[in-house]
Amino acid sequence: MAAETPALPGAELFHPRVRLRKGLGSAFLVLGVASVVFGLAMLAFLVFDVVERAIPWLRVEFLTQFDSRFSDRAGIKAGLYGTAYMMFFTILISFPLGVMSAIYLEEYARDSWPKTVIQINIANLAGVPSIVYGLLGLTVFVRWMALGRSVLAGALTMALLVLPIIIVATQEALRAVPSSIRDASYGVGATRWQTIWHHVLPQALPGILTGNILAASRAIGETAPLITIGALTFVPFTPQSPLDRFTALPIQIFNWTSKPQAEFHDLAAAAILTLLVVLLTMNSLAILLRNRAVRRRAG
DSSP states (O other), X not given: OOOXXXXXXXXXXXXXXXXXXXXXXXXXXXXXXXXXXXXXXXXXXXXXXXXXXXXXXOSHHHHHSOOOSSGGGOOOHHHHHHHHHHHHHHHHHHHHHHXXXXXXXXXXXXXXXXXXXXXXXXXXXXXXXHHHHHHHHIIIIIIISOOOSBHHHHHHHHHHHHHHHHHHHHHHHXXXXXXXHHHHHHHTTOOHHXXXXXXXXXHHHHHHHHHHHHHHHHHHTOOHHHHHHTOOSOOSSOXXXXXXXXXXXXXXXXXHHTSSOHHHHHHHHHHHHXXXXXXXHHHHHHHHHHHHHHHHHHO
16 A cells, blocks of 8 residues: 655645635636727727718718817817817927937946936826916927917927927837847948947837837827917918918817807817828828838848
């Protein structure tokens, strides 16, 4: 008869409870699926409601007419042009500044307490409410730099808003590049900048573009900073230069939803749908560029 295996110390305290653990795992899976389904269902409901209310108002005149006190004459031409101008300058300012800042912090700056302080502040700035950036833009760009309530002031304010997001995303993309690529480049005599420009940046470009897509998606829908710096709600003209006054689609949507007439609420739904189309178009172009960069890197 075989000898019994001696029990390990503390074995009497071990209770597998396999059935309970499997039940908890299944319950967590059901809860996760239910959360996803609930979120998608609410999103689908909201989108369906917006589309249903917007369809009767979507016509060519809605895109080519300025705002009006009369709902049947109101359009989004000024807001559409203002949004396009503002986003162009926002990306033009924030993209190079964010990428260059991330390159310096990740590739050039030595590990020290100033770098640690800067990194902590950048991470904290990414979570600051947008109204704070509006107050900063009002103080610095509108008043101190005397840019007024112009497209450029709005673009600079939005650039400040999205810079932390771009810097953090670019740093993560640079960290994801294997160090062996840098070592191989240095081994054949390349300088640090040559290594970054010809090897590191092409490898990190998809991640950098992803971060800029997220940043632009946040900037295009922000209202609080634009209201704070004094963007107009009623504009019967389109901006012709960066120093012209402007309005944006989020401002027009906010203005229309604050009116008591139901027709203006339907106009706001049409403007929301237009803003979604602009956002998806902009993101689709960025995704195409990102996928092209991925294919080029793979090839």
